Amino acid sequence: MAIDRNKTKTLVEEINNLFNEVAGSLPGEVREKLKNVILGPAVKEIEKFVSESRPPVMFLVGRSGHGKSSLINALTNKKVAEVGDVKPTTEGSILHSITFEETYSSWDIIDSRGLFETTKPEKASIENTKEQLKENAKEQLKQDLRKYKPDIILHVIAAPETRNLEQDFVVYKKIQRQLKEELGAIPPTIIVLNKIDTIGNPRDWPPEKNARKAGLIKELLNYMSEEVLKLKYEKIDLNYPIKGYKFLKDSDYLAIIPVSSYWDDERDDRWNIETLSMFIGEHLPKFALLDFYQAQRRKKLLKNLSTSLIKRFSTIAAGIGAIPIPIADIAVLIPLQILMITLIGGLSCREFSKETALEFISAAAINVGTAFGLRGLARQLVKLIPVGGSVISAGIAYTGTYAIGKSAEAYFFEGEVKKPEEFINEKNN
Ligand SMILES: Nc1nc2c(ncn2[C@@H]2O[C@H](COP(=O)(O)OP(=O)(O)OP(=O)(O)O)[C@@H](O)[C@H]2O)c(=O)[nH]1
Ligand SMILES: [Mg+2]
Incomplete structure (x- = not known):
């Protein structure tokens, strides 16, 4: 299974709800900014690759x-x-x-x-x-x-x-x-x-x-x-x-x-x-890439595409640097990261759904327990983001997102469980 266009709509709705939840305690103005700078571009990326994609x-x-x-x-x-x-x-x-x-x-x-x-x-x-x-x-x-x-x-x-x-x-x-x-x-x-x-x-x-x-x-x-x-x-x-x-x-x-x-x-x-x-x-134009690579099921090429998407999502996440947000609210990056994980799973020819993302998170986190649904996912994912400092800087957002992306990539493409920490120093590659 791989990326099913019909499923992306539901996922994007769920991600929007999750965002409203995790950003619920922030002032309305900050929430709006986050939507414009972080969530919007991430969803757009998904749309470009999935919903609006067409055959080459x-x-x-x-x-x-x-x-x-x-x-x-x-x-x-x-x-x-x-x-x-x-x-x-x-x-x-x-x-x-x-x-x-x-x-x-x-x-x-x-x-x-x-x-x-x-x-x-x-x-x-x-x-x-x-x-x-x-x-x-x-x-x-x-x-x-x-x-x-x-x-x-x-x-x-x-x-x-x-x-x-x-x-x-x-x-x-x-x-x-x-x-x-x-x-x-x-x-x-x-x-x-x-x-x-x-x-x-x-x-x-x-x-x-x-x-x-x-x-x-x-x-x-x-x-x-x-x-x-x-x-x-x-x-x-x-x-x-x-x-x-x-x-x-x-x-x-x-x-x-x-x-x-x-x-x-x-x-x-x-x-x-x-x-x-x-x-x-x-x-090929971006719109035609997904169909082009998926059809061939060529792991190496799909993995290249996944790596370039991880960089793209990390760059989007780094936009948070312009909006001062306390480190305790790092969960605002989770919706973007779940979208990224789901996309990586989809590229590896797995089903494009939150269950796929959940599977990775359960494998990488110590204990998901009975947590299910997006809120459960979000709580576990927060534990995986390697962070330091007191406000979320562009660097932290980039590195954290990149590390999670690479960890998900290793899981879906190589079947290896590697903690995000292992990828921290790779960020400039
Ligand atoms: N050794 C070898 N034979 C090939 C190769 N590619 C195609 N062939 C052979 O060349 C013949 C013609 O190949 P096709 O793919 O039918 O050629 P085509 O261009 O589609 O031909 P038309 O449909 O008539 O326009 C077949 O017998 C193929 O097996 C190749 O890379 N190496
Ligand atoms: Mg022919």
């Missing part, structure tokens, strides 16, 4: 047989698209709306079949010249961009064929520039060098164990970046250059990433899909 929209271009369907399966970790050697029979694009029921998420993937195809579907005229093909591709892309408004475009090309298909990149670059002028802005494009396992000897696999294959991949990446695209690049992973190159800002392409999408019942030769996935995630 990814647009695939590339020739038939280069592995677009395989890539969809590899990325989704699910066999959703049909893989085969079927020749394109229809012009135009098809939309796959993929639902991941177990994680309440969905993706929209558009497979733009036929773009760049020289072997056009039979009904098209054979006399199409190169220039006409380019014009057709441009018109199709333009229509599709208007219709689907993708967040990102993946240009899939079979690695062994790159040297024969240099022309595709030149054409695509031209189309991109023209469309940028006509439409204002267009989504960023990543080049996916698929079937990377098949360059050189397919048996030299995986590249981690075959220096020769790793060398060929590096050569191809350099050739593509330097000779064909002529773009300045940086390595995505400094320790392992063959994971791909990212291009400097405002280039025609965002990055070039080699992958293998091969995955059937007998063999799973997928490689470097996680780098691609991480890179896509870094360039």
Whole structure:
């Protein structure tokens, strides 16, 4: 189970009630300030990620047989698209709306079949010249961009064929520039060098164990970046250059990433899909992130997202520094922290509900006893906030929230019970 949009509304209501309770003894004016500075932004964060979230929209271009369907399966970790050697029979694009029921998420993937195809579907005229093909591709892309408004475009090309298909990149670059002028802005494009396992000897696999294959991949990446695209690049992973190159800002392409999408019942030769996935995630709008990461159930990526949210919630909590509040009233931070814990639990694919938060608190606190409901939660959580001093400073609020967040993260993602104190000195990381 994971984050269920329908459940967030109830939780937000409960959190508001809890806030009114814990802040009940404070003067009305202070309460209002707290609502504006702390609770409001925390709830907004939840809304952005959960209630207002929408599926990511990814647009695939590339020739038939280069592995677009395989890539969809590899990325989704699910066999959703049909893989085969079927020749394109229809012009135009098809939309796959993929639902991941177990994680309440969905993706929209558009497979733009036929773009760049020289072997056009039979009904098209054979006399199409190169220039006409380019014009057709441009018109199709333009229509599709208007219709689907993708967040990102993946240009899939079979690695062994790159040297024969240099022309595709030149054409695509031209189309991109023209469309940028006509439409204002267009989504960023990543080049996916698929079937990377098949360059050189397919048996030299995986590249981690075959220096020769790793060398060929590096050569191809350099050739593509330097000779064909002529773009300045940086390595995505400094320790392992063959994971791909990212291009400097405002280039025609965002990055070039080699992958293998091969995955059937007998063999799973997928490689470097996680780098691609991480890179896509870094360039998606916030609203589309939750669906993107949850669907894949990739622990590492979800945990990264959780860590960035912990920092965000801690920063919000630090806003309390501007409102002088005695340390004895530290409980006013609890509603925000419960929202954060619930979100972390949800990201780890647990149910998005207060019961999930309660489970963590019971595990981390010494004794929850029969305490139940949000008030019980709040009382236990207060004991967990490591504090000192006499007023709640920005530093205390940040550190306390961060430590609780990391403790919850260790619990949900690693199944480890680590007290918040253990994370106190990590706050500047
Ligand atoms: N070795 C290897 N084979 C792959 C890889 N990706 C795809 N294939 C194979 O290439 C063939 C075509 O893959 P598809 O995913 O159907 O290609 P497609 O781009 O969707 O093709 P169309 O639907 O016709 O446009 C299949 O036999 C796949 O198994 C890969 O990374 N490595
Ligand atoms: Mg296909």
